[in-house]
Amino acid sequence: MTDELEPYYEALLFIAERPLETAELAELAGVPRVQAEGALSSLAERLAEDGRGLRIQQHDGAWQLVTAPEVGARLATYAAREEARLSPAALEALAVVAYRQPCTRGDVERVRGVDSDYVIRSLLHRRLIVEVGRRDTPGRPVLFGTSFTFLERFGLTSIEDLPPLSSDAAQLTALAPAADGE
């Protein structure tokens, strides 16, 4: 059964029209969640290692099959995706959300030092970020995280795939931990 799980999931994610949750995938195959996760991770690794044209994207407990970033640029002629470019301000806010998620608009504004209401809304509108909950602090501010759309657009298999931040930041964060709270 385990041997059949990987091709089954590969095929299932191929025909699925939306990202499938781990729980769904486990139930569909009639296996425990851990086993489903193991098969999906191993499938993801195998696709990447073999340099295949497809990759598994994982985000927020869901999985989907996408084209490999390596072939993404060459697919453009067929897929013809014309995305409006993001402004530097929008990219900056998106970077804060991507690296600090889940985070609030206040977090973004603290890092950038400027009001970020408009850029946050534009990122929400483009579905690059989504609301993922609320922080349990006074005012219960909305928490934002990145979406599958974000991973797709930037050719990432998961948010762990993001390039690490420059090391200075780590040094300094260790030196003086960030004040928390809104």
Place this chain on the structure above:
Amino acid sequence: MTHPEGMEPIPVEADASVALPVGDGAFTLALPAFEGPLQLLLHLIESRQLDILTVPLADVADAYVEHLARHPVDAANLSEFVAIAAQLILLKSRRMLPAEPLPPVPDGVDEPDEDELRRRLVEYRALRDAATALGERDGAAPAIRREPREADLPEVPAEPLPAIVLAAALETLAAIPEPAPPPPEIVVREVTIGQQISVLREALSGGGRVLLQTILARCRSRTEAAVTFLATLELVRRRQVSAEQGELFGPITIEAVAEPGA
């Protein structure tokens, strides 16, 4: 923007590498528009190739205030720019009075401190660089998912409608009252004396004698009857007919007068 009181450019320190004047009259620097104070501060440090981890931030206070004074910033973020300016001036003033011991900061007071500002700068720089890197890979090598096909769309039930639904619909239609008829058209029915003379002549052409009442009985309105009566009087005046009434409200006999030459 003019120099606010007390914010006249402070004389530049001896360290010339730090104090590169911004916007010196000799040449004009085409600086990007700074959206935020951290962006500006970072630019001032980097353009002087100073080490962000060690440079005393007070050293860039002059350049920062100078820039703020010369280049108007977006009013929406002005307070953030000014807040950082105040922080820098405080740092600088502390350095100028090194002997003065600082009073202890009471608990709960948010005293801006150089390490905190530096930490913010470093964090901002890391994320700004990450944003630049993201921008470079934006759409360059996307991971494309399968687009939903027509077959993926939820099916819409397309069964034939039961007859009862149609019957009910018909009943509903039938129950709708007919629209109220439009108000009757008011057309002035013109009756002229000339027309009624013709009518009388026609009636007299048969036997030469007619009861006026029989003609009046055919009239469709009071006006027509009155006009017919006037037509009779007109013919009497012209001496073409003679009229005779035996008693009050009795029948009126009209008789054609024989033409003199006929």
